[in-house]
Amino acid sequence: MKKIIIAIDGPSGSGKSTTAREVAKKLNYLYIDTGAMYRAVTLAWIKSGNEFSNETICEIIKNIKIELKITDEGQKTFLNGSDVSFDIRKPDVTKWVSPVSAIDCVRTAMVEMQRNIGKDGGIVMDGRDIGTVVFPNADLKIFLVASIEERAKRRQKELSQSGIHLSFEEVMAQLETRDIYDSSRANSPLKKAADAILLDTSSLTIEEQTDKVVNLALKIINQ
Ligand code: DC
Numbered sequence: 060m061k062k063i064i065i066a067i068d069g070p071s072g073s074g075k076s077t078t079a080r081e082v083a084k085k086l087n088y089l090y091i092d093t094g095a096m097y098r099a100v101t102l103a104w105i106k107s108g109n110e111f112s113n114e115t116i117c118e119i120i121k122n123i124k125i126e127l128k129i130t131d132e133g134q135k136t137f138l139n140g141s142d143v144s145f146d147i148r149k150p151d152v153t154k155w156v157s158p159v160s161a162i163d164c165v166r167t168a169m170v171e172m173q174r175n176i177g178k179d180g181g182i183v184m185d186g187r188d189i190g191t192v193v194f195p196n197a198d199l200k201i202f203l204v205a206s207i208e209e210r211a212k213r214r215q216k217e218l219s220q221s222g223i224h225l226s227f228e229e230v231m232a233q234l235e236t237r238d239i240y241d242s243s244r245a246n247s248p249l250k251k252a253a254d255a256i257l258l259d260t261s262s263l264t265i266e267e268q269t270d271k272v273v274n275l276a277l278k279i280i281n282q
């Protein structure tokens with residue numbers, strides 16, 4: 060059976076990771092969360108104690124090893140051999156990840172890794188630039204959106220499940236800041252690819268949004 064590449068892009072909290080994970084499970088595909096890679100770079104820089112500058116971060120990029128391992132519990136992210144899956148979700152990383160991911164050398168290195176991981180197909184990759192830059196020829200491109208209120212509600216719940224308690228207003232402000240950064244950066248900004256299918260998940264259940272993507276994928280696979 061044909062093994063396709065599915066690109067899922069959209070802003071934070073639009074439902075990308077949940078949808079991508081569930082779609083991958085149903086199709087027996089590999090799910091790759093590319094945001095985790097940018098978070099791992101950000102964590103490496105924070106741990107280095109260096110000031111924020113393109114030069115420092117580009118130097119760090121040359122000397123770190125980021126690995127994604129697929130386990131029964133999902134994707135685990137490793138930085139220089141240590142499991143950092145929990146640490147990359149901490150508020151400090153979330154605060155800095157947008158500026159770090161706007162740096163050219165960071166994007167070049169991550170995009171190369173992502174292309175390598177996905178080149179044989181059978182993959183669902185989520186991020187901001189998967190359909191526009193990483194895999195512009197992806198077989199299926201989905202661009203997820205949702206209202207800011209709904210996205211903040213989801214993000215707040217997700218954070219509280221991992222022990223991080225922030226007010227609704229704080230989460231919403233963080234999302235808005237990140238939206239502006241991610242959509243206005245010069246290098247591969249968050250934007251819908253012309254041939255991506257727009258899906259508003261504001262009033263959809265996880266099951267509904269997963270089914271919509273799986274059905275679109277099956278049509279292409281069985282073509
Ligand atoms: O999906 P996430 O919230 O974990 O992503 C964290 C940040 O990483 C996001 O604010 C922008 C950046 N990112 C990116 O620039 N390109 C991607 N393909 C994925 C994430």
